[in-house]
Amino acid sequence: MADLNGKVAIVTGASKGLGAAVARRFAKSGAQVVAAARNRDKLEALTREYPDQILPIQCDITQPDQVQDLINTTAKELERIDILVNNAGIGRFGKVQDLSIEDWDQMMDVNLKGVFLACKYAIPHLIRSKGHIVNVSSVAGTVTFSGGGGYCASKFGLMALSEVLTQELKKEEVKVNTLCPGSIQTDFFDDPKDYALSAEQVAETVWLMVTAPSGVIYNQIIMRPQVPPELQK
Numbered sequence: 001m002a003d004l005n006g007k008v009a010i011v012t013g014a015s016k017g018l019g020a021a022v023a024r025r026f027a028k029s030g031a032q033v034v035a036a037a038r039n040r041d042k043l044e045a046l047t048r049e050y051p052d053q054i055l056p057i058q059c060d061i062t063q064p065d066q067v068q069d070l071i072n073t074t075a076k077e078l079e080r081i082d083i084l085v086n087n088a089g090i091g092r093f094g095k096v097q098d099l100s101i102e103d104w105d106q107m108m109d110v111n112l113k114g115v116f117l118a119c120k121y122a123i124p125h126l127i128r129s130k131g132h133i134v135n136v137s138s139v140a141g142t143v144t145f146s147g148g149g150g151y152c153a154s155k156f157g158l159m160a161l162s163e164v165l166t167q168e169l170k171k172e173e174v175k176v177n178t179l180c181p182g183s184i185q186t187d188f189f190d191d192p193k194d195y196a197l198s199a200e201q202v203a204e205t206v207w208l209m210v211t212a213p214s215g216v217i218y219n220q221i222i223m224r225p226q227v228p229p230e231l232q233k
């Protein structure tokens with residue numbers, strides 16, 4: 001399981017949910033993982049599971065100076081950056097006329113600007129390591145639904161940013177991976193469906209992307225839970 005031995009990964013939104021599962025999966029594979037989010041207590045609890053491999057760094061992904069510090073501290077402490085998983089994300093749902101301006105701004109700031117900032121500062125290091133960027137988008141970045149005006153717009157925007165990154169970083173041999181999961185059993189929704197994907201199943205796919213065989217890039221993966229036939233619309 002030591003296939004990420006010697007690799008340094010940053011996982012944003014790692015205090016819980018999918019990000020924490022990715023941090024654990026990478027640590028289990030031998031990586032040094034920087035777990036970034038705002039909730040210090042949760043990050044420290046995660047670190048206690050893998051004290052030699054997970055380093056917690058408190059960071060609000062919407063704040064340029066904090067993101068720059070996150071990248072600089074990682075590069076200084078761990079001497080390289082091989083993998084950036086842009087996972088931090090929030091969802092606020094409601095028809096456009098009902099969605100608050102604050103909710104719209106927060107989604108754009110976390111889901112889109114946060115990814116831009118992390119990439120902006122990490123790319124020079126990723127070019128050096130010929131590393132990976134994994135952007136956690138959503139099925140909502142590929143299809144729209146009523147009530148998803150802000151969330152879908154942020155994730156469709158992320159899909160565009162991922163495409164641009166793919167083009168800009170191809171010659172540098174930085175692999176850009178975009179993952180579009182359907183429902184996951186995390187705190188993201190108040191009442192996730194029983195059949196929703198587990199965070200561990202999605203984390204396994206992130207691991208698959210960053211351990212692709214030499215010469216292979218998993219550009220985009222869409223994964224959905226299998227909905228039991230009796231619950232299908």
Ligand SMILES: NC(=O)c1ccc[n+]([C@@H]2O[C@H](COP(=O)([O-])OP(=O)(O)OC[C@H]3O[C@@H](n4cnc5c(N)ncnc54)[C@H](OP(=O)(O)O)[C@@H]3O)[C@@H](O)[C@H]2O)c1
Pocket residue numbers: 012013014015016017018019036037038039040042059060061062087088089090091110136137138139180181182183184185186187188189
């Ligand atoms: N759950 C689903 O059904 C689902 C489906 C498709 C895609 N996704 C995507 O999967 C990703 C992970 O979501 P999840 O399901 O694991 O949700 P979650 O359990 O609510 O976790 C969200 C994470 O994002 C972090 N975060 C939020 N705002 C942040 C900020 N300003 N700065 C830094 N970190 C921030 C949170 O940490 P702090 O609060 O500690 O900062 C937390 O660790 C998101 O991008 C989401 O859009 C989720």
